[in-house]
Amino acid sequence: MAATPEPRTPRGRAGLEALLAAPERAVVALDFDGTLAPIVARPEDARAHPGAVAALARLAPRIGSVVVITGRPAEVAVRYGGFAGVPGLDRMTVLGHYGAERWEASTGTVSAPPLHPGVRAARDELPALLEGAGSGPAAADLAGVHVEDKGGRAVAVHTRRAARPQAAFDLLHAPLRELADRHGLHLEPGRMVLELRPPGMDKGIALAGYLRESGAGSVLYAGDDLGDLAAFDAVEELRGEGIAGLLVCSGSEEVAELAARADLVVDGPEGVVGLLDSLATALGA
Incomplete structure (x- = not known):
């Protein structure tokens, strides 16, 4: 040893x-x-x-x-x-x-503790957000991006399986930040993942x-x-x-x-x- x-x-x-x-x-x-x-x-x-x-x-x-x-x-x-x-x-x-x-x-x-209502609201808006962000030339960058629902307590957007992981991460960072702010959530960037979760x-x-x-x-x-x-x-x-x-x-x-x-x-x-x-x-x- x-x-x-x-x-x-x-x-x-x-x-x-x-x-x-x-x-x-x-x-x-x-x-x-x-x-x-x-x-x-x-x-x-x-x-x-x-x-x-x-x-x-x-x-x-x-x-x-x-x-x-x-x-x-x-x-x-x-x-x-x-x-x-x-x-x-x-x-x-x-x-x-x-x-x-x-x-x-x-x-x-x-x-x-009880679930934060903002997580569900943000999760429900994510499909439209991803569709809008991936329109036009950006569509290829977002191919393979997927959403993980963490039991209603957080939601994560993973870009590791995207065609261009870093490009997808960079493209989604700002709109996900705005989504998090609108629902009183914190946006936590990680290793090819952007997670929305309650503050504190x-x-x-x-x-x-x-x-x-x-x-x-x-x-x-x-x-x-x-x-x-x-x-x-x-x-x-x-x-x-x-x-x-x-x-x-x-x-x-x-x-x-x-x-x-x-x-x-x-x-x-x-x-x-x-x-x-x-x-x-x-x-x-």
Whole structure:
């Protein structure tokens, strides 16, 4: 088993040292898509890396808690991740829809607030918006664009399968921003995806709330996309309150900003699994 990678920054090294010194007060927080699961062309085809569940099951009993924070519905992340009923993951939490939904392995249930009416309204307007944006010469650029309804709590427009993914992304950004503003929603750009969701929902808010609730002394957060920047911000703020933090980027050339801010960059989900395994080994698993 490889040794635990060394963070490149002093604060990252301090975060790793705190996790290993007092694992019972450590939280390992992870994004799902691009971090535990490889990015795929069809969101419904995403599944956790083959080694992810085993690595988490080795590590989880040795630390305070493991939490997955994702834009997906919590139940979908649990199903695609294969987290339910796994020995060792009985204290795992999944915060879906950027924290609006919460699944606890101990009960197997999901709790959530009422739906935001703006999401449904925006979803209903999307077909006409996409048809209008794709008229004329732009039609070829938008071929293959598809809409994902995230259980009524968010709606995402994916351009990865478009004939020209970046051109489609750029073409749709402004009209989707206007649509989001009109319905009181937030527009979150990501890796060839534009997501409309209610305000006050982001991974930073979800992570900070979970850490305060758990009384964490340290946190490792791993992500891969622009939506993870809010969680990075939260960790940096919490460092000022005495919670040691290690920021990990599941490496991607598509999101250079996240890699630049990370204390440690690993090679995608496979690198994340290797990191989790190395932590488990270092803690005696």
